Amino acid sequence: MTDHAAHHARHPGIKDYWIIGVILAVITGAEVAASYMNISRLIIIPSLIIMMIAKFAIVALYFMHLKFDRPTYLRFFVVGLTGAVILFAVVLLTFGLLIGS
Amino acid sequence: MTDVAVPVESHGEAHAEGHAPMAVIRKTAMWIFLASECIFFGSLISTFLLYRTETLGGPTAEEIFDIPFTSASSFILLMSSLTMVLAHNANTRRDPRQTRIWLLATALLGSTFLAGQVFEFTEFVHHGLKLSTSPFGSSFFVLTGFHGAHVAVGVLMLMAMFFMSLTGRLRADEGMNVELVGLYWHFVDVVWIVIFTVVYLMQV
Numbered sequence: 001m002t003d004h005a006a007h008h009a010r011h012p013g014i015k016d017y018w019i020i021g022v023i024l025a026v027i028t029g030a031e032v033a034a035s036y037m038n039i040s041r042l043i044i045i046p047s048l049i050i051m052m053i054a055k056f057a058i059v060a061l062y063f064m065h066l067k068f069d070r071p072t073y074l075r076f077f078v079v080g081l082t083g084a085v086i087l088f089a090v091v092l093l094t095f096g097l098l099i100g101s
Numbered sequence: 102m103t104d105v106a107v108p109v110e111s112h113g114e115a116h117a118e119g120h121a122p123m124a125v126i127r128k129t130a131m132w133i134f135l136a137s138e139c140i141f142f143g144s145l146i147s148t149f150l151l152y153r154t155e156t157l158g159g160p161t162a163e164e165i166f167d168i169p170f171t172s173a174s175s176f177i178l179l180m181s182s183l184t185m186v187l188a189h190n191a192n193t194r195r196d197p198r199q200t201r202i203w204l205l206a207t208a209l210l211g212s213t214f215l216a217g218q219v220f221e222f223t224e225f226v227h228h229g230l231k232l233s234t235s236p237f238g239s240s241f242f243v244l245t246g247f248h249g250a251h252v253a254v255g256v257l258m259l260m261a262m263f264f265m266s267l268t269g270r271l272r273a274d275e276g277m278n279v280e281l282v283g284l285y286w287h288f289v290d291v292v293w294i295v296i297f298t299v300v301y302l303m304q305v
Contacts, residue, residue: 014190021183028179032172035302045303052298055179056291063186064287070125073132080136084143091147 011068020062027051027058124277131281135288142292145244149300152236159234162241162304165225174217175297178252181210182290185259185283192279200279201266207286208259211252218249241300248296251289258282 012020031051034044061067066074153162188203222242225231232242262282265271271278 014187017183017186017190021180024179024183025176028172028176031298031302032168035168035305048298048302052294055294059182059287059291059294063182063290064284072129076129076132076136077139080139083136084139087140087143088147091144092150095151 011065012062017062020058024055024058027055127277127281128284131284135284138288138292142244142248142295145240145247146295146299149240149244152240153304155236156238157235159238160225160228160230162237162301165228165230166301166305167221167224168301168305170217170221171297171301174214174221175293177210177217178214178290178293181207181214182287184210185286189279189283197266197271200271201263204259204263204266204279208256208263211256211259211286215249215252215256218245218252222246244300245296248289248292251292255282255286255289258285 031048034047034051037044060077066077184203184206188200188207191199191203222245225238230238230241232239259282262271262279265278
């Protein structure tokens, strides 16, 4: 999508925002319920991460308008997120090994 | 370059014809700032994960976290993102009354979240977890404290927008101001989405 086309994409209306709010509330409820379930952490942890990513993406794309705005803004945000993930991995791998956790 | 002659569109931007309008430059600057904030919070979350088990005999996450209470706080902050986007929507519709209502609602929800965080910190201190108790305590309080400071700054900006609107100083052609505060507020919310899952739910 070009900058111009993205700029003119249809923005959500008030009703859409309320629906998105309900979806976010439902996912949060599911997250809390999942954390109380007495099942393997091998299932719980990936489920929590998937729900977290879903909530993050919904807020960023719809409430922050990244889905409808200029792709340049999305690129800047992705650069920041990528930097955070790389930092995350480097810190946990290097210092984690040193500390032994 | 000036933003005086820039026509305001549905979400506070103007067409880029030949040169970037001031609205685009300001919004780009905000996104660059938010990208840098991703790395800032990424470092704090990494540090917490590194030290989460280093309790030095002090309280552990499992012993001290009150998940139902934090879930309620998280829900409040999440809903403040909804009220913020409704404020922005009202502002783009040139409806100052609705804009003020939703800005105030967002500030109140943000303040409620902050009050909850103060209560939570007080409870933790009473249960023996302080900033200097253990690496776990230090990394937890620094991470959530910095997030709380960001929420406090957001509440101040929201109240500034509210009073500017109330006194007629937030003109209809200054929609970009509400949009930029909104971007900051939603960012604070997405950071909490990560903290709530990684720091709270995954540790109990």
